Amino acid sequence: MRRNTIGLLLALMAFASSAFAYTARKEFRETRALRAGGELEVKNVNGSISVSSWDADSASVEAEIEVRASSRRDAEEFLQDVEIEIREIGTRLIVEAKHPRTGTGFWEWILGRRSPEVSIEFRLRLPRKCDASLRTVNGAIHVEGVSGTLSLSTTNGQIEARDVAGEVDASTVNGSLRIELTKVDPRARMEFKTVNGSIRLYLPEDARVDLDASTVNGRIDTDFPLQVSGKYVGQHLTGSLNGGGSSLRLRTVNGGIDVLQR
Numbered sequence: 001m002r003r004n005t006i007g008l009l010l011a012l013m014a015f016a017s018s019a020f021a022y023t024a025r026k027e028f029r030e031t032r033a034l035r036a037g038g039e040l041e042v043k044n045v046n047g048s049i050s051v052s053s054w055d056a057d058s059a060s061v062e063a064e065i066e067v068r069a070s071s072r073r074d075a076e077e078f079l080q081d082v083e084i085e086i087r088e089i090g091t092r093l094i095v096e097a098k099h100p101r102t103g104t105g106f107w108e109w110i111l112g113r114r115s116p117e118v119s120i121e122f123r124l125r126l127p128r129k130c131d132a133s134l135r136t137v138n139g140a141i142h143v144e145g146v147s148g149t150l151s152l153s154t155t156n157g158q159i160e161a162r163d164v165a166g167e168v169d170a171s172t173v174n175g176s177l178r179i180e181l182t183k184v185d186p187r188a189r190m191e192f193k194t195v196n197g198s199i200r201l202y203l204p205e206d207a208r209v210d211l212d213a214s215t216v217n218g219r220i221d222t223d224f225p226l227q228v229s230g231k232y233v234g235q236h237l238t239g240s241l242n243g244g245g246s247s248l249r250l251r252t253v254n255g256g257i258d259v260l261q262r
């Protein structure tokens with residue numbers, strides 16, 4: 001009896017896995033004014049966010065939207081209701097993915113009567129000096145060449161920030177962090193945290209930082225000549241780089257931490 005039940009469940013799951021046989025896609029492109037020193041906010045749910053810089057007083061927003069459904073008609077109709085909303089509030093630009101709510105119960109999922117799935121991949125270009133708040137749930141975040149206050153957050157995905165400067169906060173749950181800072185403001189307070197993933201931080205040789213790094217299951221390594229003011233017991237490190245300055249907090253549970261020179 002148990003074998004029959006397991007066999008039936010496996011068959012139902014195989015059937016359900018083929019429920020999204022149709023895909024519909026569309027692209028979004030728009031450019032809005034955004035001067036250096038402005039602020040960009042991006043809100044997404046399923047999909048990655050990629051940001052790079054350019055020498056222009058504007059923000060270029062591109063999005064690739066994909067809907068998967070059990071029929072071509074469902075996919076195309078749902079796709080029509082997916083929108084990218086851009087709002088301007090003063091010097092702030094807000095970009096948000098809008099679509100009907102999706103969600104499926106257990107038996108609807110098993111029997112293949114599933115709501116369409118939406119994935120939106122954002123690609124943006126910003127002025128080099130710009131603040132940015134980037135939020136998604138299921139997707140990676142990539143930022144390159146931006147200087148400002150950066151707040152980066154996802155749940156399932158890695159975060160990578162290359163050649164960035166200013167004050168950076170980065171948080172994920174399932175994913176690694178890789179941050180490369182070209183310049184560190186000695187007054188900044190920064191935090192990088194994950195649960196399941198490693199943290200790799202690159203700092204300028206002359207960075208003035210007060211470091212507090214901790215992991216539960218992993219090791220901590222640095223190639224800086226640390227002046228240790230706390231304790232170094234394998235999983236916890238506190239110390240000052242170049243006399244101290246910016247507050248820098250690194251936290252992970254399952255993963256190692258590297259603090260390296262650029």
